Amino acid sequence: xxxxxxxxxxxxxxxxxxxxxxxxxxxxxxxxxxxxxxxxxxxxxxxxxxxxxxxxxxxxxxxxxxxxxxxxxxxxxxxxxxxxxxxxxxxxxxxxxxxxxxxxxxxxxxxxxxxxxxxxxxxxxxxxxxxxxxxxxxxxxxxxxxxxxxxxxxxxxxxxxxxxxxxxxxxxxxxxxxxxxxxxxxxxxxxxxxxxxxxxxxxxxxxxxxxxxxxxxxxxxxxxxxxxxxxxxxxxxxxxxxxxxxxxxxxxxxx
Amino acid sequence: xxxxxxxxxxxxxxxxxxxxxxxxxxxxxxxxxxxxxxxxxxxxxxxxxxxxxxxxxxxxxxxxxxxxxxxxxxxxxxxxxxxxxxxxxxxxxxxxxxxxxxxxxxxxxxxxxxxxxxxxxxxxxxxxxxxxxxxxxxxxxxxxxxxxxxxxxxxxxxxxxxxxxxxxxxxxxxxxxxxxxxxxxxxxxxxxxxxxxxxxxxxxxxxxxxxxxxxxxxxxxxxxxxxxxxxxxxxxxxxxxxxxxxxxxxxxxxx
Numbered sequence: 001x002x003x004x005x006x007x008x009x010x011x012x013x014x015x016x017x018x019x020x021x022x023x024x025x026x027x028x029x030x031x032x033x034x035x036x037x038x039x040x041x042x043x044x045x046x047x048x049x050x051x052x053x054x055x056x057x058x059x060x061x062x063x064x065x066x067x068x069x070x071x072x073x074x075x076x077x078x079x080x081x082x083x084x085x086x087x088x089x090x091x092x093x094x095x096x097x098x099x100x101x102x103x104x105x106x107x108x109x110x111x112x113x114x115x116x117x118x119x120x121x122x123x124x125x126x127x128x129x130x131x132x133x134x135x136x137x138x139x140x141x142x143x144x145x146x147x148x149x150x151x152x153x154x155x156x157x158x159x160x161x162x163x164x165x166x167x168x169x170x171x172x173x174x175x176x177x178x179x180x181x182x183x184x185x186x187x188x189x190x191x192x193x194x195x196x197x198x199x200x201x202x203x204x205x206x207x208x209x210x211x212x213x214x215x216x217x218x219x220x221x222x223x224x225x226x227x228x229x230x231x232x233x234x235x236x237x238x239x240x241x242x243x244x245x246x247x248x249x250x251x252x253x254x255x
Numbered sequence: 256x257x258x259x260x261x262x263x264x265x266x267x268x269x270x271x272x273x274x275x276x277x278x279x280x281x282x283x284x285x286x287x288x289x290x291x292x293x294x295x296x297x298x299x300x301x302x303x304x305x306x307x308x309x310x311x312x313x314x315x316x317x318x319x320x321x322x323x324x325x326x327x328x329x330x331x332x333x334x335x336x337x338x339x340x341x342x343x344x345x346x347x348x349x350x351x352x353x354x355x356x357x358x359x360x361x362x363x364x365x366x367x368x369x370x371x372x373x374x375x376x377x378x379x380x381x382x383x384x385x386x387x388x389x390x391x392x393x394x395x396x397x398x399x400x401x402x403x404x405x406x407x408x409x410x411x412x413x414x415x416x417x418x419x420x421x422x423x424x425x426x427x428x429x430x431x432x433x434x435x436x437x438x439x440x441x442x443x444x445x446x447x448x449x450x451x452x453x454x455x456x457x458x459x460x461x462x463x464x465x466x467x468x469x470x471x472x473x474x475x476x477x478x479x480x481x482x483x484x485x486x487x488x489x490x491x492x493x494x495x496x497x498x499x500x501x502x503x504x505x506x507x508x509x510x
Contacts, residue, residue, distance in 0.1 A: 112367065116490060125480035192501070223500065225380035231493070235371060238490045239497045245478065246447070246498070 002056070005066040008073040017073055024087045024139050027075055032083035034149050040087060046074060048082040076141045094128035094155040096170040100197040101126050101250050103241065106162055107133040107204040108233050115146020116234035117202070122150035124241040125251055129156040132165055162201065162213060174199045176217040178209050179236055188221040191243040202237045257311070260321040263328040272328055279342045279394050282330055287338035289404050295342060301329060303337040331396045349383035349410040351425040355452040356381050356505050358496065361417055362388040362459040363488050370401020371489035372457070377405035379496040380506055384411040387420055417456065417468060429454040431472040433464050434491055443476040446498040457492045
């Protein structure tokens with residue numbers, strides 16, 4: 001359905017604005033063009049009139065052609081873009097049973113950290129991600145801006161916490177590696193010592209992973225000079241993914 | 256000098272607010288407490304009355320004890336913190352002649368990317384960073400928030416561009432490695448092939464490094480699955496630093 005929408009108080013605009021927080025919304029020219037180039041099916045494409053031709057060719061259930069005030073109302077960026085797309089919720093779809101390398105974000109709060117980790121997971125061809133506990137949700141707009149379209153490429157699963165993850169029968173074949181800025185020295189592994197299949201757990205930015213898990217699983221530690229307290233959670237996750245790929249543990253095993 | 260400041264229209268407050276953009280300002284409880292714990296000399300500490308004792312013990316040229324409205328006026332965060340500190344400009348102080356591993360940010364625009372790279376440089380004990388061209392400036396508040404106190408630990412130098420850097424006599428001993436999302440295949444090195452002493456150049460987030468340099472220096476490429484266009488500039492820089500440290504090229508050579 002194609003609609004020309006002239007007013008920011010149009011009932012459709014008001015209805016969308018009200019439910020925006022639970023939807024998967026991509027904002028901005030480059031990101032939306034990436035979606036269109038991938039032929040991702042869109043629920044809705046909101047486009048400035050000047051992109052009329054692009055919009056009419058899009059594979060979208062609904063297309064709104066509109067103007068600056070409506071885009072301003074719908075955008076959560078400081079400067080509203082010309083193109084806003086709403087996609088169907090990506091299917092979680094992580095099959096733990098068949099996975100070999102999965103990164104678990106446990107109560108990660110910063111959307112940029114979580115999004116960065118997703119983007120690296122796509123870059124390095126991980127089997128998937130688990131979002132545990134109150135980890136920021138993937139439909140958070142800052143998460144989506146950092147993750148870009150990797151959200152559509154990386155299978156994921158949302159679980160209430162590490163307890164639930166570790167007690168899953170499908171997760172019983174994994175080596176579990178916890179990450180920590182300063183692990184108990186006698187239990188620290190270097191990144192090169194990780195073995196597949198593995199779950200690599202990255203914790204809360206301030207408090208890390210709940211200490212009771214440290215008695216059950218080894219800690220992998222990225223050696224650091226001690227001048228800073230820790231690498232940020234997103235970067236730590238990416239470095240460990242790089243290490244698994246560099247040492248041939250991702251991408252060589254048969255899937 | 257200690258001042259009790261009651262009003263947001265106090266002339267000192269107005270004067271500081273006017274020049275804030277060129278100053279090195281740390282905001283927030285944890286960051287400012289980190290500075291105090293390090294005994295960093297502060298130009299100014301602005302503290303809510305409730306932190307009176309902490310403030311009076313600080314090594315600061317000026318201490319302002321104040322209340323919410325003044326903190327609101329000075330803060331560039333959405334929620335003004337209780338503690339704001341202004342430090343003297345950090346001395347650039349990178350000695351290229353004696354350096355072995357230096358990362359160069361060439362026209363990097365995103366303060367979070369540049370700050371993340373600084374934080375990693377501190378974590379991995381790099382000799383320093385070069386900020387080339389219109390790379391975001393280190394006093395940018397979002398840069399400082401991402402870099403945290405690493406800005407005080409990592410020597411750096413600001414240069415007009417790569418031309419100026421490569422023509423410096425003190426830089427003539429370096430191997431130069433350019434990074435690119437998709438390098439010309441025949442010229443791509445893997446990260447493990449980098450040799451010290453080296454300058455590792457990370458470029459503009461969208462446009463990368465000016466192509467004319469690709470005829471003069473090899474490109475190092477982090478292998479990726481091809482599902483995403485590229486790792487972000489901050490993460491790429493951190494992964495290459497990790498690789499240099501992992502393979503013993505940082506931290507083993509005598510300084």
